[in-house]
Amino acid sequence: xxxxxxxxxxxxxxxxxxxxxxxxxxxxxxxxxxxxxxxxxxxxxxxxxxxxxxxxxxxxxxxxxxxxxxxxxxxxxxxxxxxxxxxxxxxxxxxxxxxxxxxxxxxxxxxxxxxxxxxxxxxxxxxxxxxxxxxxxxxxxxxxxxxxxxxxxxxxxxxxxxxxxxxxxxxxxxxxxxxxxxxxxxxxxxxxxxxxxxxxxxxxxxxxxxxxxxxxxxxxxxxxxxxxxxxxxxxxxxxxxx
Numbered sequence: 001x002x003x004x005x006x007x008x009x010x011x012x013x014x015x016x017x018x019x020x021x022x023x024x025x026x027x028x029x030x031x032x033x034x035x036x037x038x039x040x041x042x043x044x045x046x047x048x049x050x051x052x053x054x055x056x057x058x059x060x061x062x063x064x065x066x067x068x069x070x071x072x073x074x075x076x077x078x079x080x081x082x083x084x085x086x087x088x089x090x091x092x093x094x095x096x097x098x099x100x101x102x103x104x105x106x107x108x109x110x111x112x113x114x115x116x117x118x119x120x121x122x123x124x125x126x127x128x129x130x131x132x133x134x135x136x137x138x139x140x141x142x143x144x145x146x147x148x149x150x151x152x153x154x155x156x157x158x159x160x161x162x163x164x165x166x167x168x169x170x171x172x173x174x175x176x177x178x179x180x181x182x183x184x185x186x187x188x189x190x191x192x193x194x195x196x197x198x199x200x201x202x203x204x205x206x207x208x209x210x211x212x213x214x215x216x217x218x219x220x221x222x223x224x225x226x227x228x229x230x231x232x233x234x235x236x237x238x239x240x241x242x
Contacts, residue, residue, distance in 0.1 A: 014232035020162040020180050020211075022224045024153035026128050029136075030055065032143045033121045034063075041139050041150075043132045048155055053126045056149055060122035067115045074108035081105045124149070131155040153222055160191055160211040162228045166200040169207065171232055180213070182226035190214045191228070 036058035043049050081101040087093040133151040137143055160180060164172065174193055181188045190213070197208035211228075213220070 016168065016230045016232065018162050018164045018228050018230075020160045020226050020228040022158045022182070022220060022222055022226075023161055024130075024155075024222045025157040025159055026130070026154040027133075027222075028127065028152050029148055030124055030150045030152065032056075032058070032124075032147050032149055033145055034058070034118055035142070035144050036060065036122065037142050038137060038139055038149075041135065045132050045134055048131050049126050049129070049152075051126050051129050054123055055126050055132075055152070056124040058122040058143070060119055063115065063119045063122065067112070067119055070108070070112045070115045074105070074112050077101070077105040077108040126152070128154050129156065156216065158213065158220055158222060159194070160209075160213060160228070162209040162211060163206050164209055164230075166205045166207045168230070169196075172209075172230060176230070177214075178211070178228055178230045180226050180228045182220065182224050184221075184224045184226075185219050187217075187219075189217065189220075 038056060039059045040054065040057035042053075043055060049055065081098075081104070084093050084098045084101045088095075088098050130152050133153055135150055136148040137150075143149065162180075172193070174196070176193050178191055178193075179188050180191050191211040192214060193209055193211045195210040197210075200207050
């Protein structure tokens, strides 16, 4: 998180300020696990999507044909194995032939599962409700495994990251409420602390605070920033001297 360090205090009002940044609860950079040509990219940059909707679809005609063939091979292997079991009852086939037909049946089953798994990879569905940030590939392009395709974020659930001096921990407690004025909207919002970072930065003695803005505000977007204002609890005496 890149945040300009800015802290200030008003000892008369017991008010302490720090810069804050809005970040998504979840974000992902989707990539391909197979090769293929993109045939569907239904959402444009900035558009909303719902969990489970198709975000990317690849041309899978060849893989579907391979799956059909794999299923036919499996059917043949099962028939051969079943016939050998019937013959074995009359001692008309060796144990080796039965064992070989059993192994071929299992291999055919594994191959069907493998190809079916690849076919499922032709369609990439949304893992959460969100928005498209940017496309890394275009419609009709041919892609290979690990190619980056689409950057997405969770659209509605945003959290605040606030960088505070670590000595504020003397009085700033979990679940404390504060206000934040977002630069881009000019509005003031109430937020609540939901967690603290696991480690203090030893260089500048700062700590990351995670918070949630109370209520729903459709105007807020990931990447917006502002100033968080914390009020010293009543009766608390605090000096900023480290």
